[in-house]
Amino acid sequence: MVRYLVRRGGLLVASLLLASVALFLLLRVLPGDPANALLTVDATPEQIEAAQRQVGSDRSLPEQFVTWFGQLARLDLGRSFVSTLPVGPEIVDRLVVTLPLTLFAFALAIVIAVPVGYLCARWSRTWYGAGLSALSQLGIAVPAFWVGMLLIFVFALRLRVFPSGGFPRAGWADPGAALTSLTLPVLTIALVMSASLIRYVRSATLDVLGSDYLRTARALGASSAEAMWRHGLRNAAGPVVSVLGVELATTFLGAVVVESVFALPGLGSMLVKGITQHDYPVVQGVLFVSTVAVLVIGFLADLAQRLIDPRLRGSSPGGSR
Amino acid sequence: MTEPSTNVKEHIPVRKILTAVVAVAFGLGLAACAPDDGPSTASGADATIDVGSLYEPQNLDNTGGGGQGVTEALNGNVYEGLFRLTDDGKVENLLVSDYSVSGDGLTYTFTLRSGVTFHSGKPLTAADAKYSLEKVIAPDSKSARKSSFGPIGGITAPGDSTLVVTLKTRSISFVYNLSYVWIVNAGNQSPTTTADGTGPYRLASWQRGATLSLSRFDGYWGTKASNKDVVFHYFTDASALNNALLTDQIDIITSEQSPDALDQFTANPAYRVNDGASTTKLLLAFNDRVAPFDNVKVRKAVYSAIDRKKLLESIWGPHGKLIGSMVPPSDPWYEDLTNANPYDIDLAKRLLAEAGHGGGFSFTLDTPNYDPHPIVATFLKSELAKVGITVTIKVISADEWYTKVFQKHDFVATLQEHVNDRDVVWYGNPDFYWGYDSPQVTRWVRQAEQAATADEQTALLKQANRQLAQDAASVWLYLYPQIVVASTRVSGYPVNGLNSQFYVYGITKREG
Numbered sequence: 057m058v059r060y061l062v063r064r065g066g067l068l069v070a071s072l073l074l075a076s077v078a079l080f081l082l083l084r085v086l087p088g089d090p091a092n093a094l095l096t097v098d099a100t101p102e103q104i105e106a107a108q109r110q111v112g113s114d115r116s117l118p119e120q121f122v123t124w125f126g127q128l129a130r131l132d133l134g135r136s137f138v139s140t141l142p143v144g145p146e147i148v149d150r151l152v153v154t155l156p157l158t159l160f161a162f163a164l165a166i167v168i169a170v171p172v173g174y175l176c177a178r179w180s181r182t183w184y185g186a187g188l189s190a191l192s193q194l195g196i197a198v199p200a201f202w203v204g205m206l207l208i209f210v211f212a213l214r215l216r217v218f219p220s221g222g223f224p225r226a227g228w229a230d231p232g233a234a235l236t237s238l239t240l241p242v243l244t245i246a247l248v249m250s251a252s253l254i255r256y257v258r259s260a261t262l263d264v265l266g267s268d269y270l271r272t273a274r275a276l277g278a279s280s281a282e283a284m285w286r287h288g289l290r291n292a293a294g295p296v297v298s299v300l301g302v303e304l305a306t307t308f309l310g311a312v313v314v315e316s317v318f319a320l321p322g323l324g325s326m327l328v329k330g331i332t333q334h335d336y337p338v339v340q341g342v343l344f345v346s347t348v349a350v351l352v353i354g355f356l357a358d359l360a361q362r363l364i365d366p367r368l369r370g371s372s373p374g375g376s377r
Numbered sequence: 378m379t380e381p382s383t384n385v386k387e388h389i390p391v392r393k394i395l396t397a398v399v400a401v402a403f404g405l406g407l408a409a410c411a412p413d414d415g416p417s418t419a420s421g422a423d424a425t426i427d428v429g430s431l432y433e434p435q436n437l438d439n440t441g442g443g444g445q446g447v448t449e450a451l452n453g454n455v456y457e458g459l460f461r462l463t464d465d466g467k468v469e470n471l472l473v474s475d476y477s478v479s480g481d482g483l484t485y486t487f488t489l490r491s492g493v494t495f496h497s498g499k500p501l502t503a504a505d506a507k508y509s510l511e512k513v514i515a516p517d518s519k520s521a522r523k524s525s526f527g528p529i530g531g532i533t534a535p536g537d538s539t540l541v542v543t544l545k546t547r548s549i550s551f552v553y554n555l556s557y558v559w560i561v562n563a564g565n566q567s568p569t570t571t572a573d574g575t576g577p578y579r580l581a582s583w584q585r586g587a588t589l590s591l592s593r594f595d596g597y598w599g600t601k602a603s604n605k606d607v608v609f610h611y612f613t614d615a616s617a618l619n620n621a622l623l624t625d626q627i628d629i630i631t632s633e634q635s636p637d638a639l640d641q642f643t644a645n646p647a648y649r650v651n652d653g654a655s656t657t658k659l660l661l662a663f664n665d666r667v668a669p670f671d672n673v674k675v676r677k678a679v680y681s682a683i684d685r686k687k688l689l690e691s692i693w694g695p696h697g698k699l700i701g702s703m704v705p706p707s708d709p710w711y712e713d714l715t716n717a718n719p720y721d722i723d724l725a726k727r728l729l730a731e732a733g734h735g736g737g738f739s740f741t742l743d744t745p746n747y748d749p750h751p752i753v754a755t756f757l758k759s760e761l762a763k764v765g766i767t768v769t770i771k772v773i774s775a776d777e778w779y780t781k782v783f784q785k786h787d788f789v790a791t792l793q794e795h796v797n798d799r800d801v802v803w804y805g806n807p808d809f810y811w812g813y814d815s816p817q818v819t820r821w822v823r824q825a826e827q828a829a830t831a832d833e834q835t836a837l838l839k840q841a842n843r844q845l846a847q848d849a850a851s852v853w854l855y856l857y858p859q860i861v862v863a864s865t866r867v868s869g870y871p872v873n874g875l876n877s878q879f880y881v882y883g884i885t886k887r888e889g
């Protein structure tokens with residue numbers, strides 16, 4: 057296990073290094089200049105030059121990379137070109153919104169998807185099972201922002217039970233208001249996310265339901281529920297957990313759209329603004345943190361799978377599953 | 378949902394199960410249901426005014442790239458200039474109590490108002506004023522007004538309350554331009570993240586991506602603000618901004634940018650839609666240096682081929698205004714030149730034939746990727762097709778526009794909005810991105826700035842303006858509307874959008 061952890065950890069660090077180089081290069085390929093965000097359409101050529109000097113876009117690529125990488129090695133994400141504020145603390149401020157948003161949505165999606173997916177499988181031969189399944193199919197096709205707008209229309213504009221957007225100024229110091237403002241966004245993400253999860257839970261359950269060992273358990277006298285609980289669940293969980301890792305990462309990154317619809321000051325809106333302004337330190341910082349999050353989530357999902365499935369414990373991380 | 382027509386004998390409580398699932402989904406939210414985080418219910422002098430805007434400051438320094446948002450939130454509210462540009466466009470004394478100009482118009486002596494202190498408690502001195510003005514014209518200044526201070530020769534502060542500025546040449550707009558210069562505490566080391574001004578509010582907090590809060594400054598030298606706190610709420614999505622007003626989370630929208638949303642406010646007696654004066658012009662800017670737009674006839678032909686009335690109406694309905702040149706009605710040298718290049722397809726075709734383009738031509742239109750440019754580009758494409766001109770729309774980011782069009786002049790035609798007032802003078806600069814080069818206009822613009830009287834300045838700029846329209850230097854498509862939408866509970870807000878400023882100190886809120 058220790059050896060596995062070390063190897064998996066090494067892979068994680070290597071992926072991070074690769075990701076940081078890719079990030080840096082991709083951003084520089086985009087046309088434009090970070091100095092532009094600081095200027096207006098009345099700027100003189102001297103002002104343009106001064107701004108470029110200030111943000112360092114007049115320096116060579118390798119020079120810029122060394123500076124950035126050096127900072128990164130010291131866990132310093134640098135300062136925004138535009139606001140001149142340090143990027144690290146701002147990311148922390150934004151995570152206070154994005155992290156709970158993602159985790160609550162994730163938890164709620166599981167709460168919805170597991171029973172519904174299970175029922176879809178149990179009832180797969182009935183019209184209501186098929187209906188439920190079709191509904192989840194429909195859910196996959198619907199974009200998150202549309203669900204968000206619909207929920208705003210119903211619950212904020214018509215019923216007025218939830219705010220249409222924003223996050224309380226007091227933040228989590230006012231937990232009631234913070235939770236209230238996150239409710240509709242959480243629901244939006246959870247509904248969209250659960251739609252695809254239901255499909256996975258359904259097919260994993262169907263596989264298990266048709267398996268020999270379950271039939272054997274039934275033949276030995278276990279009730280259907282008992283057999284499912286003791287033998288089916290663990291087997292069905294394997295594939296679902298691996299998908300969960302990917303889904304969680306997608307949710308984290310996909311919060312961008314939902315944050316904009318609900319005017320939440322999260323990581324997503326920070327990223328979008330950073331990109332439109334060519335604010336390299338901001339974009340690099342946010343993407344770096346997101347990359348770390350995605351890689352760590354993948355790592356945790358792998359670990360969880362090994363805990364669920366004893367057959368995986370003997371194999372190497374890159375090995376067959 | 379229609380139910381499939383299968384015969385189901387056994388009764389399974391599907392509906393109950395579905396209800397349970399939905400209940401679980403809402404459980405999280407309902408459990409946490411707390412009162413709205415809306416505007417405070419306090420009214421009168423204790424009121425908090427919640428303002429919604431799409432323009433968050435980039436940082437807090439208007440000489441350091443703070444952008445439109447920092448002007449909106451802090452100009453006149455937290456920071457003050459020596460002079461103030463009022464909402465109806467007049468310039469009045471603010472931090473100066475008096476000033477005099479020498480006979481040759483080259484020496485300005487300003488007497489600062491006494492008893493003014495910064496929010497930090499430090500008294501205002503002429504040294505702060507000198508520092509502030511120098512900051513705007515410094516080599517690393519990002520102020521949009523830097524070039525207009527070109528004539529400054531020297532700045533001295535001979536006494537605590539006396540500031541003397543000498544000019545190299547006369548500059549009739551000098552005092553007007555000073556209304557953009559914030560007088561800041563010379564001791565403030567981090568003006569991009571903190572604020573120390575002399576205005577009626579001090580900066581209370583700034584949560585990036587969300588809100589910027591101002592609190593009434595009780596040590597203010599002048600009339601105290603009519604409300605206690607003002608919170609600017611920032612949005613990236615125009616419909617999220619509108620929803621916030623509809624659900625009482627905010628009281629005012631500083632500038633409505635979503636024409637489709639106006640009906641829901643116009644139809645509702647709880648809101649007031651204010652049509653104010655704007656200085657934002659939408660331009661189809663040619664590169665006047667290159668063919669075919671180096672030819673006046675081609676430019677005029679394009680101008681006459683576009684039904685601007687239809688364009689404006691289809692985007693803004695009854696709002697906004699047609700203009701025939703770069704000058705908006707709020708500039709002193711405005712003249713109605715809307716018909717200098719009338720909408721006339723036959724005229725357009727004739728002009729094209731005279732220019733040797735009877736068979737039409739094609740060009741690429743560099744189009745910024747944000748509203749309303751893409752939709753305007755599509756409109757122009759269909760209009761110009763009627764006279765045989767083929768438009769290829771190339772969508773670019775704002776950033777790309779800046780590098781490609783503004784700096785490198787690597788374009789044939791582009792769309793762009795120009796927000797400032799009195800910016801017709803840019804046509805007097807042949808090096809500007811659109812490359813309009815008329816020695817006569819350049820001379821008039823220069824003479825106007827060095828004029829001895831405002832009348833002389835106005836006469837010269839009117840002349841330049843007429844010439845621009847005659848030459849169709851660019852196509853001035855329309856003047857944006859400036860629409861402030863507010864709850865009828867609040868009053869006393871500014872309605873004109875001159876240079877993006879938004880004075881909040883007069884806003885009051887009644888109960889209910």
